[in-house]
Amino acid sequence: MSGNSIGEMFKVTTFGSSHGPAVGAVVDGCPAGLELSKKDIQDELDKRRPGTSEITTSRRETDQVEILSGIFKGKTDGTPITCLVFNEDMDSSVYESIKNKPRPGHGDLCWTAKFGHYDYRGGGRGSGRTTIGQVIAGAVAKKLLKTLGISVVSHVTQIGHIKANKVNINLIESKIMQNPVRCADQSAAKKMEKLILELKEDGDSIGGIVETVVLNPPPGMGEPVFDKLDADLAKILMAIGSVKGIEIGAGFDAANLTAYEMNDEFYIAKDGIRTTTNQSGGILGGISNGMPIIVRMVVKPTPSISKLQKTVDLSKMEDSEIQIKGRHDPCICPRVTIVAESSVAIVLADHLIRGGFIHPSKILKN
Numbered sequence: 001m002s003g004n005s006i007g008e009m010f011k012v013t014t015f016g017s018s019h020g021p022a023v024g025a026v027v028d029g030c031p032a033g034l035e036l037s038k039k040d041i042q043d044e045l046d047k048r049r050p051g052t053s054e055i056t057t058s059r060r061e062t063d064q065v066e067i068l069s070g071i072f073k074g075k076t077d078g079t080p081i082t083c084l085v086f087n088e089d090m091d092s093s094v095y096e097s098i099k100n101k102p103r104p105g106h107g108d109l110c111w112t113a114k115f116g117h118y119d120y121r122g123g124g125r126g127s128g129r130t131t132i133g134q135v136i137a138g139a140v141a142k143k144l145l146k147t148l149g150i151s152v153v154s155h156v157t158q159i160g161h162i163k164a165n166k167v168n169i170n171l172i173e174s175k176i177m178q179n180p181v182r183c184a185d186q187s188a189a190k191k192m193e194k195l196i197l198e199l200k201e202d203g204d205s206i207g208g209i210v211e212t213v214v215l216n217p218p219p220g221m222g223e224p225v226f227d228k229l230d231a232d233l234a235k236i237l238m239a240i241g242s243v244k245g246i247e248i249g250a251g252f253d254a255a256n257l258t259a260y261e262m263n264d265e266f267y268i269a270k271d272g273i274r275t276t277t278n279q280s281g282g283i284l285g286g287i288s289n290g291m292p293i294i295v296r297m298v299v300k301p302t303p304s305i306s307k308l309q310k311t312v313d314l315s316k317m318e319d320s321e322i323q324i325k326g327r328h329d330p331c332i333c334p335r336v337t338i339v340a341e342s343s344v345a346i347v348l349a350d351h352l353i354r355g356g357f358i359h360p361s362k363i364l365k366n
């Protein structure tokens with residue numbers, strides 16, 4: 001099974017599975033001399049941790065990170081940074097009854113087509129739990145970005161039919177932790193939470209939209225052909241299980257606009273050339289233009305639900321039914337927020353090193 005790594009110079013490999021001993025990441029290519037503590041990584045993991053509210057899975061994991069290599073005396077030493085989190089609260093028993101019954105909406109049947117088997121204990125390597133790897137690597141990437149004053153934040157902008165009002169992008173970070181939905185509009189967040197709980201009660205789940213914003217990005221990040229910044233962002237975000245579509249800036253709404261409405265006009269600002277609007281979402285020709293980078297992703301409803309659904313029994317090769325009892329997120333969006341911002345940070349770290357914004361072997365200024 002290949003495809004566990006991403007990045008050219010800031011290379012991230014993730015490993016582990018939902019019901020195995022551990023999950024984690026190796027970050028190869030992080031320059032030496034970056035201040036990095038266990039707390040930096042743990043703080044990010046705590047934002048992704050399950051069991052923190054009624055609207056996330058009740059799986060109780062402390063998700064304590066162990067750093068195995070790459071950091072010496074509080075700084076990266078230039079060698080691969082290896083971190084892992086041991087799985088603690090695995091309960092495979094609930095999966096026994098659905099062992100040969102692929103879950104509708106999940107990867108089980110496709111994994112069988114490819115590998116001849118699938119890990120019926122929560123999806124194994126295909127589980128959302130493996131995104132701990134992205135969050136670990138994202139924590140390292142975020143510290144690198146911070147040396148240049150760049151920050152990344154994600155928020156939920158829609159759950160089902162409930163849409164949040166627009167919030168000043170500089171205020172998102174201070175508002176999202178005030179509710180379990182991670183929505184910056186508090187009144188919409190209440191309605192979203194209610195809808196998620198109603199669907200949970202009904203044995204169903206719901207999807208939504210997550211937006212990730214990069215503040216203070218320098219112009220010039222990205223390579224102009226296959227490694228366009230938006231292409232690399234789309235790849236890493238589409239690699240998050242349950243993400244079904246990506247848009248940058250105006251995104252799919254561009255189909256409704258004329259060029260005069262879509263084009264961002266330039267002007268001379270104090271800190272360089274800026275645009276009067278940001279329909280492009282901070283990227284033109286695959287290269288950042290210095291405006292905030294805005295990426296949105298649509299997240300589908302959690303496939304594992306307790307409502308009775310039709311499936312097949314692979315051991316008997318006959319039609320069957322399934323009722324899924326495991327502990328599942330009734331909505332994945334709140335937990336996707338941190339995975340998305342970590343993923344975006346990983347891509348930016350890679351392009352910052354590739355583009356010479358950061359020295360590849362050592363941090364010159366922290």
Ligand SMILES: Cc1cc2nc3c(=O)[nH]c(=O)nc-3n(C[C@H](O)[C@H](O)[C@H](O)COP(=O)(O)O)c2cc1C
Binds near residue numbers: 123241
């Ligand atoms: C953070 C996170 C948590 C997830 N939690 C669950 C879950 O509890 N139950 C479930 O069925 N799917 C969950 N998923 C979604 C599945 O991993 C995903 O739907 C599945 O791998 C199939 O991939 P696809 O939906 O991209 O086609 C989660 C995904 C993420 C990123």
